[in-house]
Structures are given as structure tokens and as C-alpha cells.
Amino acid sequence: MLNNKQIRRCLDVFAEMFPDAKGELNHSNPFELLIAVVLSAQCTDKLVNKVTATLFKKYQKPEDYVSVPLEELQNDIRSIGLYRNKAKNIQKLCQAIIEDYDGKVPETRDELMKLAGVGRKTANVVASIAFNEPAIAVDTHVERVSKRLGICRWKDSVREVEETLMRKVPKEEWTITHHRMIFFGRYHCKARNPNCPECPLLDLCREGKKRMKQIS
């Protein structure tokens, strides 16, 4: 496990490598953002943006999503994959927003997580982007990077990873750190072929050192 000073160094390296890291899902409208983030599970933001470009012309309010047959909505989002469950969840979620939240997207993580298709990660992303609530959403990249570097333990659950990060990272840096760690995981500390030889954090990364040993 890394100490506070080492974690500080990790954050500084992330900042140096990806100073302007930012997600591609940026919708000023909280409802559209929510839909976009729900759609983004297990697929890239670029693909989601391609779908929402036309989707949001046809559907604007929660009522629009529940007024069409399930099969039609499924067909409209087919190209992103996992489309059957996502369409079902979106109809459920819209129904709940209409009935329980007066047609408006709830603004806290706990309320967001009650919605169909909204888990911990999605709730954090929506809360931080749409409602400016500091958050560290733990996706596969954030989890992998945290575990490899030793910011948290290997066995930690997603929830434990999130709690550790929120405890160790200054609150005002939560959201930007989330984005930077995703970039770090996506372009440098990749799942399959991490670039350990050129990693500025190699000296404090137990996983990196282990990998370097295997290579040589």
C-alpha cells in the first residue's frame, strides 16, 4: 500500500500526463446526460455520442421514451450493444422519474442509484457532471490503476476502492482525478499491454516491477 506522499506523487504524475482530461459525455441537460451515461456502460463514449446525436432528436422528455413500444426503443439504440437491457432500464427509469420525481432527474447519488440501470459508477458520473457534486466514479480503468499502483488493495471491492480514493485524494481534486486516472488507464496503464518501461511511477509500482522482471 502506498503512503500519502506516494499517492500525492501519483496524482501529480497524472496531472502532468493528462492535464486536461475530460469525459466526452457532456450534456448541459441532466436528463440527456443521465440517458447518455446509462447507455455508455461497456461501450465507448464515441459510440454513445453517435447514437445520441439522433436519439435526442426523437426523444426529449421521459414521457417520450415510455410512449413507444420497447422494441422500437431497442432498435433505436441497437448499435451500442447490450441494447435490450438498456432499453428496458431506460423505460423503467423514465417511468420512475415521471411518477416519483415529478419528471426531474434526482440530484443525489443515493436517489440516482435507485433508478433502473444506474449503479454506483453512473450515479457518480451524473452527480459530478450534471450537479457539480465532487465524486470519483470507479470504472474498470480507475480500479485497475488503483490496484496496480497499490493505492488500494487487490482484493478491494469497487466500493472499497471508491472509499479509499475519496479518503486519500483531496476533495477538490476528486472529479479531475477521476478523469485523469481513466486516461492514465486507457492510454498508458492499459489492461493488456501496460507501458511499464516508460512509466514515471515504475519505482513505486509493485505490479510494474513484477512485470518488468517477467519481461527480462
Next chain:
DNA sequence: AACTCGGGGCA
């Protein structure tokens, strides 16, 4: 904790 959903992107 393991399994399923899934088409698109990329090597």
C-alpha cells in the same frame, strides 16, 4: 462471486 447481456472497434 460468477454469469449474462452485445454490437462495434481494433489488432
Next chain:
DNA sequence: TGCCCAGAGTT
């Protein structure tokens, strides 16, 4: 072709 992806729900 094969393999994975900015997850969530169910068993």
C-alpha cells in the same frame, strides 16, 4: 477472426 469495452442486474 478473436477479444475487449468509461457496468448493472440477477442468481
